Amino acid sequence: MMRKRMDLHTGIKYCMLMWYWISKNPGKPKHEWPMLETIEGVYGDIMHDCFACHLCFKDCSACPLIGLFNPTEEYYEGACENNLESPYNKWSHAYWGFRYNAASHQATNKRIMVWQAKKIADYCKNLLVEMEKK
Numbered sequence: 001m002m003r004k005r006m007d008l009h010t011g012i013k014y015c016m017l018m019w020y021w022i023s024k025n026p027g028k029p030k031h032e033w034p035m036l037e038t039i040e041g042v043y044g045d046i047m048h049d050c051f052a053c054h055l056c057f058k059d060c061s062a063c064p065l066i067g068l069f070n071p072t073e074e075y076y077e078g079a080c081e082n083n084l085e086s087p088y089n090k091w092s093h094a095y096w097g098f099r100y101n102a103a104s105h106q107a108t109n110k111r112i113m114v115w116q117a118k119k120i121a122d123y124c125k126n127l128l129v130e131m132e133k134k
Helices: 008-024 036-043 051-056 087-100 103-133
Strands: none
Touching: 008 051, 008 103, 087 103
């Protein structure tokens, strides 16, 4: 069955919706977002459960969120994961810390996850606003 190609606006919109959901459901992984299965039914598997990765297909220089991740020359590829200042990197570390660290750290990790997820979602929202102005 032929899958539909996702356009930039749609990918950014889904990215925003997913990260707002994550910010309201800290401790839940991306693959548990309720809309993901339906979207994959239309567009096929979403690479890394990440709409930005799906849009740029392994070419990090084409990532629509690259400005958020402040890539350096050293960490351009995989800037979202490799740059310690990246909101995704911070969310990811807090997520895994939340799942596997002592209960005494869970409240801190939860706050970090909410804050970083909102940063990503807000960045996507701003991208959509800019796209609609054009």
